[in-house]
Amino acid sequence: MQRINDTDRTESGISISSKEANSIGKKIWINECGGTVEGLTSWNKGEYFASLGIGHFIWYHKKKRGPYEESFPKLVKFLVSRGVKVPKFVFNQNCPWETREDFIRSKNSSKMIELRNLLYGTIPLQTEFILLRLENALPQMLSAISDKSRRGVHSNFYKLTDTAKGKYVLMDYINFKGEGTKKSERYNGKGWGMLQVLEVMNRNATTESAPKEFALAAEKILIRRVKNAPKDESRWIKGWQNRLKTYH
Template sequence: MRSVRGALLLLVLLLTACTSAEPELDLDLTPEQLDWVGQQIFQNECSGRLACLVHWNDGEAFPSLGIGHFIWYPAGVDDRFVESFPALVAFMDSRSVNLPGWLKNLEPFDAPWPDRASFLAAQEAGEVTSLRQFLGETRGEQVAFIFERAKASLVHIVAAAPESRRDQLLRNLEALAATPGGVYALMDYVNFKGEGLSPDETYQGEGWGLLQVLLAMPQDPDLTALAAFRQGAAEVLTRRADHAERAIERERWLPGWLARLETYREPEGI
């Protein structure tokens, strides 16, 4: 139930965005710009290290995989975060990407390591090494998935905004979508912290996804859209850390999150 839920949520976004009656929004990048975004996300999540493509963070109940550190839950784990790795695999399978045999035939589709200790003990096992190689070879497909997920999410995010603030949110989105740096920020943030549409992804009733950031962007004419986005995202992520029960979010994770926001800049030369 848990694995299917996360995959279905993302696939529904991908399949229904183009049929919605809400205002049409789109993202557009050249192949060179999309490659730049993929490199940025890989750097953000893995510091460009191939070993980090199959990873299990200290303090988490699940491994994080690929350039976007897509979440994959083991059997019996039902955390609050939207699971994204099953949807990535379904996306690549739909594009006829050659999946590792064990991954394609895995049933149920749960991470094969029950906990972090088991994962660390299996670093030289065939599943870990083949998965790391596969994810290293398919970085282009992974950024394509992130791109399609971000595009598909926009219409749903607009629809979920309070009606009184929908026009403002739409203007913020349009301004961000007009530049490669803005598209990068939208793509990375959706992959990094989600759309902000899941009621499970909240602390004390407050979400931290793209919807919440767009609503938090200051309406200051002296700020560029990207500067306003960075400021709104910093406010939302700081609030999340303040509301978190675990001190690790405030003491270790928040500084890294805020540093990541500083990469939301316009690229040079592309």
């Protein structure tokens, strides 16, 4: 993918202007971090990994991995490919903090400040990174489903890419809940990613109504996730619903 100029069309045919990209990046930053610099380095209560950058990209430590997509190392490689100098402790490394308590205690450490400065200084590139993930998502999704389902998913995807709001919806949700193609991201065999939402989304949606229809479908999918979860995830649903309201 090329750098976002005044108006770029990506390899997947997604046309996005620098103004749109900046606006979307800011919204994702608000959704994930409250739009704060401190929020760029987070470790949520009850989780066993750090959540970093505007997209709260996951970074696992060496003692415990998980089923979710580990996106922070991929972001680091992307930044390096763009000529960004990154701290040695983040390149090809596991998260140096092994517990949330350790992470919080290190809030004002030199490593944490260096990490926070890196993330604050690369917000536009992080937006590009999320767009790159979206570009690559459609072929992955289509290859994971039957011929019968492909037409509807393809149609709904491109209805959303036709508007600035729709592009925000797709970029935010893929960052929020993933593509939906990983077998490890399932409860009782049911996923909650972008693919699952596009599959159940109203196929009669218009370009104008598509963002709202996506939000309605996403709410159903996330409620299903909570019902199927092996542990109680009900505490998250209100926040998820509030986030989906920004898609309307």
